Amino acid sequence: MKVLIPTPLRSYTGAREVEAGGGSVAEVLSELDRRYPGFRFRMVDEQNRVRPHIRVFVNGEQIFDLRRPLGPSDSIHIVQALSGG
Amino acid sequence: MPARTKKATPAQRGRTKKAAAKSTSRRSKPAENLLLVATRKGAWIFRGDSGRKGWRADGPHFLGQIVNHLVLDPRDGRTMIAATSTGHLGPTMHRSSDFGRSWQEAKQPPAFAKVPEGQTGRSVKHTFWLAPGHASEPAVWYAGTSPQGLFRSEDGGNHWQPFGAINDDPQYRKWMGQEQDGTPDGPKLHSITIDPRDAKHMYLGMSGGGAHESRDGGRSWTPLAKGLEVVEGFNAADMTFHDPHCIRICPSNPDRLYQQNHCGIYRIDRPSDEWVRIGKNMPARVGDIGFNMVVHPRDDKVVWVFPMDGQTVWPRTSPEGKPCVYQTTNGGKTWKRRDSGLPENQAWWTVKRQAMTADGHDPIGLYFGTTSGDIWMSRDEGAKWTNIARHLPEIYAVEAAVRA
Numbered sequence: 001m002k003v004l005i006p007t008p009l010r011s012y013t014g015a016r017e018v019e020a021g022g023g024s025v026a027e028v029l030s031e032l033d034r035r036y037p038g039f040r041f042r043m044v045d046e047q048n049r050v051r052p053h054i055r056v057f058v059n060g061e062q063i064f065d066l067r068r069p070l071g072p073s074d075s076i077h078i079v080q081a082l083s084g085g
Numbered sequence: 086m087p088a089r090t091k092k093a094t095p096a097q098r099g100r101t102k103k104a105a106a107k108s109t110s111r112r113s114k115p116a117e118n119l120l121l122v123a124t125r126k127g128a129w130i131f132r133g134d135s136g137r138k139g140w141r142a143d144g145p146h147f148l149g150q151i152v153n154h155l156v157l158d159p160r161d162g163r164t165m166i167a168a169t170s171t172g173h174l175g176p177t178m179h180r181s182s183d184f185g186r187s188w189q190e191a192k193q194p195p196a197f198a199k200v201p202e203g204q205t206g207r208s209v210k211h212t213f214w215l216a217p218g219h220a221s222e223p224a225v226w227y228a229g230t231s232p233q234g235l236f237r238s239e240d241g242g243n244h245w246q247p248f249g250a251i252n253d254d255p256q257y258r259k260w261m262g263q264e265q266d267g268t269p270d271g272p273k274l275h276s277i278t279i280d281p282r283d284a285k286h287m288y289l290g291m292s293g294g295g296a297h298e299s300r301d302g303g304r305s306w307t308p309l310a311k312g313l314e315v316v317e318g319f320n321a322a323d324m325t326f327h328d329p330h331c332i333r334i335c336p337s338n339p340d341r342l343y344q345q346n347h348c349g350i351y352r353i354d355r356p357s358d359e360w361v362r363i364g365k366n367m368p369a370r371v372g373d374i375g376f377n378m379v380v381h382p383r384d385d386k387v388v389w390v391f392p393m394d395g396q397t398v399w400p401r402t403s404p405e406g407k408p409c410v411y412q413t414t415n416g417g418k419t420w421k422r423r424d425s426g427l428p429e430n431q432a433w434w435t436v437k438r439q440a441m442t443a444d445g446h447d448p449i450g451l452y453f454g455t456t457s458g459d460i461w462m463s464r465d466e467g468a469k470w471t472n473i474a475r476h477l478p479e480i481y482a483v484e485a486a487v488r489a
Contacts, residue, residue, distance in 0.1 A: 008173050038190050042174040045208035046196035053173040080173040 001070065003028060004077040006054075009043065012036035025056060026066040028076060043078065053081045117488040118444065119184075121165070122454055123152040126478035128167055130155075130185050137450050137464055140473045146185055154439060156215045157486040158241075160223050166242045168212035168228070176211045176230075180242050184488060193244040195228050195236040197252060207232050214439070215242075216277040219284030229274030233261045233291050235303065248303050257306070260294040260324040268292050275438065276332035280339050288332055288342065295327030296344065312360035314348040331378040331438040338385035343417075345378040345390055345438070352417050363417025367392070371404050371411070371422075376438035377453070382445050386416045389423070389443075389451060389467055391436040401456075402433040410451070412467050426470035427461065434459070439482035454480030 003020050005013045013036055020035075022028035033040035043054045048066065050056055056063050057077040058070065070076075118133035120140070129144030146152075150169045158164040163182050170176040178191040200206030209230045218225030218237075228236040228245060235248040251257050266272055273292050280286035285302040288309070296313070297306045308324050319326040328347035335341040340355040343363075350364030350373040364373025374395030381387035389412045394400045403409065409424040434457040441453040451463040458477035463470050 006173075008171055037192065038177065041194065041196070042177065045175055046199055047206040047208050048199070049208065051173070051175050 001028070001072060002075045003032065004075070004079075006078055006080040008080055009039060009078065012039040012042075022070060024066070024070055025058065025063060025068045025076065028070065029066065055079050055081050118450075119157065119486040119488055120452055120460070121155040121157060121482075121484040121486060122460065122474075122477065122480060123155040123167070123439075123482040124454075124458070124478040124480050125151055128152040128155045129474075129477065131460070131474065137444075137446070137462070142474065143185060146188070147179070151211065152481065153211055153213050154215045154482045154484075156217065156484055158217045158226075159486070160217060160220055162487075162489055164241050166215055166226065168215055170211045176209050178212060178228075178242060178245075191243050191245065195230055195234065195245040195247070197234055198247055198249065207234070209234060210271055212236075213273045214275040214277055216279065219279045220281070221284050225284075227277045227279075227287075229277050229289065231267070231271035231273045232264070233267070233272050233274040233294065235274055235277070235289065237303070250304050251297075251306055257294070261291060262293055262325055266293050266325070276329065278332060278334045278342075280334065281336065282339055288334065290329035290332045290344075291327075292330065292347075293325060293328045295324040296329045296332055309353075309358060309360075311358050312353075312362070313344075313346060313351060314362065316348065330376045333378045333380045333388075335380050335385035336382045341385045341416075343378050343380055343388050345375050347374070347395075349373045350375075350378075350390060350417065361417075363413070366413075366417060367411060367420050368422075371409070372396070375436075377436055377441040379441050379443050379451065381449060382443065383447075384414075387412065387414050387466075388417070389441070391441055391453060393435045400433075401435055403435055406431050406433050408432050408434065408455075410453075410463075410467050410470075423463075423467035424470070425468060426463075437481055439484075440480050442483050442485050444485040444487070450485065452483050452485055454483040456480065 003018050020028045020031050029040050118137050120131035122129040127145035127148045131140045133140045147169050150171050152169050154168045165181045167179045177194045179188040181188050195209050197207045212228045212230050214229035216227040224241045226238045226242045234252045236245045238245045276290035278288040287299045290296050296309045298309045299306045315321045315326040329344050331345045333343050342353050344351045349362045351360040352363050353360045367373040371392045375390050375393045377391050379389040389410050394402050394404045407430055408427045409422050411420045412423050413420050434455040436453045444450040449466045451467055454460050456479050460474040461470050462473050
């Protein structure tokens with residue numbers, strides 16, 4: 001599935017959009033972290049919480065639980081929150 | 086009688102000069118003075134000539150990222166670590182072994198232990214303080230974070246492990262307090278200090294939470310609060326209300342430490358466990374509030390501070406808009422104002438706790454970076470100040486080093 005990457009994380013992926021697989025958002029992020037070491041910790045903290053100024057959308061709907069199941073046709077958008085204007 | 090020599094032709098002189106320069110270069114490359122500057126929006130490495138007169142800016146490194154501390158390991162003279170974060174992303178660290186030409190991200194940055202499902206655990210917002218370990222442990226580094234935590238690396242800063250004895254101890258967690266109990270951008274664990282005679286003898290400061298000591302390498306900690314004052318109306322027996330801003334050990338006498346505290350300037354001479362308020366001897370009009378403390382590397386009677394306006398609503402500016410350094414040469418019995426060359430008035434900046442430092446030259450060079458992005462230095466131990474950089478972002482930390 002397609003994963004849209006926000007600008008602060010593109011130093012890891014080198015691209016605005018990457019392909020990744022997994023049965024849940026958590027699995028997709030784990031795969032991305034294997035491919036791009038350090039990627040996950042910058043957006044998800046050590047308590048498995050999405051960091052305060054990062055948002056994750058699946059098919060345009062914001063999700064708060066990284067265990068959210070995914071299908072092959074789903075798309076993920078990781079965005080930086082418009083914190084501070 | 087000396088032998089007569091023919092004058093060299095211009096071409097020969099050119100060759101001679103080049104050959105001489107090459108020969109000198111082979112013999113000894115002059116040491117390069119470095120000033121490592123961490124700011125709210127990136128880091129800079131200022132490269133100074135051997136006379137510390139000409140400084141060249143190398144940067145920005147990590148433009149736009151928050152860099153709380155940038156430190157060169159004095160043990161190997163090569164490993165440089167930057168504590169970085171951004172407005173959106175979580176904290177990390179970057180390491181360089183070629184003086185900033187390239188940077189590698191740490192594989193495992195500081196992170197608190199994961200708590201069981203259903204409990205609320207803490208997450209590191211930023212690493213605030215970096216401290217190379219003891220000379221006998223060349224790959225060991227320590228880090229202090231916000232929220233307050235102590236971390237250790239045993240591989241030169243690539244992987245970091247939490248110290249459960251302080252990070253998860255219920256009593257220490259109580260003393261550390263919550264988000265609102267510390268510095269405006271988060272409570273900070275700082276001033277991680279290793280006794281040069283004993284790798285296991287350590288000190289640290291918590292803002293808030295007080296000064297603490299360990300004699301077993303950080304497995305257990307004891308408060309060191311006797312003699313320290315707290316804000317009026319609070320109980321000095323409760324470590325929660327203690328706020329050390331910066332603690333420094335004297336390299337020439339590790340039994341002596343100085344502390345700039347929220348409530349004054351102090352000195353302690355071990356084995357005594359009582360701090361003495363030496364700031365009472367500062368001029369009343371200036372006071373003894375500030376954030377930084379610089380000790381002379383070779384003389385335990387000499388320290389410098391940068392006073393700050395800590396009255397009423399805590400403006401956190403230079404007192405009366407007149408920046409000044411104060412120096413004692415007798416362990417705090419008397420203080421002398423050292424402001425020659427600094428703006429005489431209407432300068433409302435101040436200097437944060439990691440943003441003032443000394444080099445090891447003779448005479449000592451002093452450096453400080455301001456909240457308004459300027460760097461000032463003195464080549465004569467504070468007698469005269471010169472501006473060496475302007476218009477940087479807000480400066481968080483300044484460290485002096487020498488590239489051999």
